[in-house]
Amino acid sequence: MAYEALARKWRPKGFEEVVGQGHVTRALANAISLGKIHHAYLFSGTRGVGKTTFARILARALNCEKGPTASPCLACAACREILTGAATDVQEIDGASNTGIDDVRRLRENAAYAPARLRYKIYIIDEVHMLSKSAFNGLLKILEEPPPHTVFVFATTEPNRIPDTILSRVQRFDFRMLSEEEIRNRLKEMSDAEGIHGEEDALRLMARYAFGSMRDGQSIFEQASVSGNGRITAALVEEMLGLVGTEAAIDLTGAVLSGDAGEAIRKFSALLSRGADLKFLYLSLVDVLRDAAVWKFTGDDLLLFRHSPSSLSRMRELCARKSREEWMFLLDIAFRSEKDVLGTEFPRLGFELLLLRLVNAPGLLDVEGLATDPPPKAMATTYAKRASAPSTPQQEGDLWDPLLKNMGAKKKTVLLSLLSQMKGRREGDTLIISSPHQFVLDRLREEDKWPVLLQAVAEVAGKKIEVRLSVSGEKKSLERGAVWKEEDRPEKRALSDPLLTEVLREFEGATVLEIRPAPGREPLPEGPEPEETAPAEPDEEAEGG
The missing domain is CATH 1.20.272.10 (Zinc Finger, Delta Prime; domain 3)
Incomplete structure (x- = not known):
């Protein structure tokens, strides 16, 4: 007798043998028991989870001489013919190689005739998403008015490629990926029955790298059993798959x-x-x-x-x-x-x-205050400078510095990094946060930052107050002989640069350690900044509470 691959030998023959698809088993078994058999089913899911196997079990359940029954006998002539693939009334069609309208036309012509021997004609179309648009259109009529003796079972790994007009005419069942434990238990059952010694670590390793597919797990198991001459170890599986210990x-x-x-x-x-x-x-x-x-x-x-x-x-x-x-x-x-x-x-x-x-x-990643060792001196100096840089002259009851300290104490490094590039002032029961760049303010509005900011403001103010975000103009020219303010220094200007801000946004929590002039340019002066003629932008405010 020819050798039979383990994946085929251990293919489930009844609903009770199917692993991990209880929701599908329960629904179809109840439908058969109640006589509520639909004319078309769609089985979707990744490879190796039991779609085609389930379709064959359904064919046996509907055509068993003792049925229709959710527990086919597997001994009658109908069950044996379907099991061996010899039943002319159960046809498996490869959708990848029969994609045209002519193939569907022949299917429609044959489906109109009554079954030759069995109770139902079953058409199992695998990879149905590969059919052409015209082929799908050809299926519509027969799905809309199906012969009473015909049942269609479609299997696909890509249900999103199937037209909605087809989906609306079928009952869809989504097959889930199997868990590692389910695959491991099946492999253990196989090893015991086949007389193959499989180490526990090896079984778990094969189950894990089957990636939810029972067939893949069984194929790895069979290959390992041959390579190890009936003994499967974790080292053998790692070597065979090219894994790293x-x-x-x-x-x-x-x-x-x-x-x-x-x-x-x-x-x-x-x-x-x-x-x-x-x-x-x-x-x-x-x-x-x-x-x-x-x-x-x-x-x-x-x-x-x-x-x-x-x-x-x-x-x-x-x-x-x-x-x-x-x-x-x-x-x-x-x-x-x-x-x-x-x-x-x-x-x-x-x-x-x-x-x-x-x-x-x-x-x-700036982890100052989180790690047990102190941060590097350069990082600590730059971070402290950004956190403590004055934004506006202090007013009585000002919240800005207490807010920055609150963020630092809560280890909110990303928020603190953003706020350090902005200015804040209190006007009555309103905190106005301003920046010359709208997209920097938009980052504060992100769902993982805005509630944290509002809570921190309420904590430092002692009550809930309104927070407004303002896009403010920034003066870009200085009179000759004037001295730079703190916010006009190279560090502050660099942190306001859109490109650098986008980099900081991409790498959450990143910190600028040092500002250097570009190659080939003179170092940025410490004295007055050269005059520029760019006009200031008008203020635009967006309120939020």
């Missing part, structure tokens, strides 16, 4: 934390030379950063991914080197770099760019 990912992360870009890139190159798959290397690095952030917040080892006792000990040591805010920032950088690594023609260059970003992260 947890220890290697921790080593790479440690090199990044040490700030040694050269060492980090050397370790990366060494992993590639050993056959590591770049996609899985990226995922392993993200996993370590994720584990560090989660552990720093919770301290719960059970919430981490797979770790041996030694790697768990190393993870704890790694976590101690950064604050939880820093771990969140590193994870955010890695997460946002996915397209640079996996969506480019030069993935190696993208990964090296990611490593450089992670090494450079301490210069982007």
